Amino acid sequence: AHLKxxxxxxxxxxxxxxxxxxxxxxxxxxxxxxTDLHRYGLAPKVRPAKRT
Incomplete structure (x- = not known):
């Protein structure tokens, strides 16, 4: 239904x-x-560690 x-x-x-x-x-x-479904939202983006 949300497609319409x-x-x-x-x-x-x-x-x-x-x-x-x-x-x-x-x-x-x-x-x-x-409202419980919000806990299954997208995970925050994790930046890869900088290589030195």
């Missing part, structure tokens, strides 16, 4: 419902656990 709607507007959720009639269960899980 880059937001969480009512239009986005109508599209999600068309794609998955049982989306409410997944949405409830996201409401409960979505």
């Amino acid at each position: 709607e880059l937001n969480h507007s009512p239009r986005f959720w109508r599209l999600v419902e068309r794609l998955d009639a049982d989306y409410e269960r997944a949405r409830a899980w996201l409401d409960a656990h979505g």
Whole structure:
């Protein structure tokens, strides 16, 4: 759905419902656990040590 709607507007959720009639269960899980997903974000870039 995010390929068509880059937001969480009512239009986005109508599209999600068309794609998955049982989306409410997944949405409830996201409401409960979505913020936990931020801990799995991108790792900070590590610069290689300079060679001397």
